Amino acid sequence: MRISTQTLYAQSMRSMNQQQADLSHVGQQIASGQRVMRPSDDPQAASRAVQVSQAQAITSQYTDSRVSARNALSMEESVLNSVGDAVTSAKTLMLEAANGTLTDADRASIASQLQGIYQTVIGQANSTDGNGRYLFGGYQDKSAPFVTDASGNVQYVGDTNTRQQQIDASRLMSVDDNGVSVFQSAQGASGFMAVAVKSDGTANAGSVTIKGPEVVDTSDPAYGTPFKIAFAVDASGSATYTIEDTTGAVLQPPQAYTSGQPVTYGGQSLTLTGTPADGDEIKVDQAKNLNPDLFKTFEKALAILKQPVDTPAKQAALQNTLGNAMTEFDNSLDNVLMVRASVGSRLNELDVVDKVASNRQLNYAQTKSDLVDLDYNTAISEYSLRSVGLQAAQKAFVSMKQMNLFDLL
């Protein structure tokens, strides 16, 4: 083919331009360390890299979320520890107070110790985090969840929600527990408790003290149903008792009462000692139905300890109430420990998820690097290859330029 002089130059220029463009492209890749500098370099990889970056970012977003979840739970755990300690001390005081040789003054001194513990527990129940947010108010975290009303009783004014956080793609974790579930939900492992109190809520007038109840027959058909023992004393002073259900319907007809004799119903046996007054009642029910509230237990115990014991009725009331309070403190302690265990297991779960997430992060980083990062070995050898190509094109141009008939004429 005939070659025009313009073509000769144009071809050389074209090849030099091409070599230069390729060289500069590899040069840019080496400088940036990226194989995919623009989406057009590898559209699929660029598009997948956007998705992998998102996965990375979400993973670290959940990591942040776990940090704050861990903060909240650790704070709760330490509060629960203190509450547990306080309830244990309260129970020890109950044991002390139950000693029959104590005087009114001794009991008043125990009452003032118990009062201190009571205040501590209220304080713990109204704990705040570093930002002034109340830990145990449910969603109502702006104001103290436990307030003392005009009659000196502690009331819960929070709600029964628990705040949750997304700590992983498919795990929504509760990061707090509300005041009700911690302080007012003593379960007592479904055990039974007997309380000496009349239907109208006033104290019994007689001096019957209670021991038990104890479970004697779980196969009894009436086992597990609440009941009450209602006393009647006639004019001659002989006492009978009737077993009634909670509405007052008779379950077992009146029987003669003898102090110290066990009373059995529904597989439960109670030993009652002392003299009843007409109208006295003893309620037997699951502990959680009678009083699941830790603060009520404190209030009850404090009231009885401050009351001077000058009649057999008051003596019986003291003994019965202290017995009840001990059981209730035990139940509350169990409940606090159970919540603490649940907090602990959530903290463990956070650790596990953290480990999984950090592995995942490594994988994502590797994937993204595979997608868009440069393989320096390939790039550098490519770079030398292109340099050689460019130099060759330049040499060819120079020698072509010299091959001219006019130069030889």
Added chain:
Amino acid sequence: MSIFSIGLSGLNAASAAFNTASNNISNVYTPGYNRQVLDLAELPAAQGVDVQGVQRQFDSYIAQQLNSANSKSSALDTYQTQVSQIDNLLADQDSGLAPLMQKFFSSVSDLASSPSDPAARQGVIGTADTLSAQFRSFDSYLSDMASGLDGQLQDEVTQINNTAKQIAGLNTQIALAKAKQGQAPNSLLDQRDQLVADLSKRVNVRVSQQDSGSYNISFGNGQPLVSGGKQFDLATMPSAADPTRTSIGYRDAAGNLVEMQDSTFSGGTLGGLLTFRDETLNPTRNKLGQLAVSFAEGINAVHSAGVDLNGDAGGDMFAIGQPKVYANSRNTGTATLAVAFDPANASQLTAGDYDVRYDAASGNFKITRIDTGENTTATLDASNQLSFGGVKVTVDDPTKLVDGDRFQVQPTRIAAAGFQNIIGDPAKIAAADTSGGSGNNKNALALENLQTQSLVGGTASFNQAYASLVGDVGNRTNIVQVNLKAQQSLSDQLTDVQQSQSGVNLDEEAANLIRYQQYYQANAKVIQTGSTILDAILGLR
């Protein structure tokens, strides 16, 4: 005495050959120059040599092929220059939309950790502001490109008109010269062919040569641009279907400006600009808008269902550019349409524009999605509304519709331009569900969950939609680059072929100079010999 005249004819031919070679050498780098060759013939009865003329080496077939190849390369080159700007915009992974959407959801997650913390609330407002600003800035980059493109269309049209006018003028001159001298000067022909080559780089045209020697130049649809000495003007004009869009108009013989289809112009700079606009620029804006609408509607729906720190119901968090409908300027009916998003069918929202055409016979509307050509038929409901593609169109008065009336609906074109965070008060962020409470984070968790839900077109999460936008632009750019490379090498090859025919080779001309020198000397020798012979005869005594 014929030996002298033979010798003289040879000397004349030799100097004409010198001229031709010198002219070739001096024009070696002149664009559009075609190599010239001296045409010699023997005079009858052995009377010497005759210079018949100077032929230019021009192959109109190759020239046409080359022009058409250049037209395509030039279109692809223009396309590539434009699309690379979007490609470069998306290149920076750290400042794109993806990390900002991510940051927004991170701040929502922080809000879920501490719903009453003013700093966490302020964080959400901050990231919402940044995100919406980035959407707007991305869109304004694209809309700046669109208005820049309109300016370029105007320039191209002016240049095309100028070139066409020059070709028409040369047509007249060439016809005149041909009539007078039987042959037109090579320089005029070269000039005209060069103008046709220039024109081909701006727009794809067809050239046919008339017997008079004139070039007739027409567009793909047959409309003439140059016909003999007459030239027809192009002008830019607003499209009938969408007044915001610049179309190319054709001024016909009667002086009317007629809108031409974009598809008429597939080649040249003009074709490249129009193809880029229809194939990449507008679809990218629409996709960005679709993402913005899905994002805003998704967040707004959840946010409105919540309760803020003051205990009031949450409102919208984001404002968005509303959809547009344009009545075709050629409509004979006077009905006007209004369009709004249809939150109940948000997942049907597409990135397409729609052509809505009224058919009086059936009382139906034919709805065509312009980018895919998908057709549906719909009838007005009781409240004079049509619902399709995530929007609701309302006709003000159906009795004003006339058969064939057309409307163009653009659901998401300007959506991103109006994307804005409208919550400034941190307390107004609805982190709580309807049960309220300062520590209630239920709604914040619901907002956080939107991150991974398929809210864009009902099939993609926000991030996936953005990734697909990046992939689309990358693919488009990549395809154009590959096509350009292939087309460029075809153009280069054809240039080489054209040059091998019409280009000047200096070595060849140097050899010719030597040859013609000898030729001249030989003819001079003929005359000298004739003179010697004559002297011999005259010297006889």
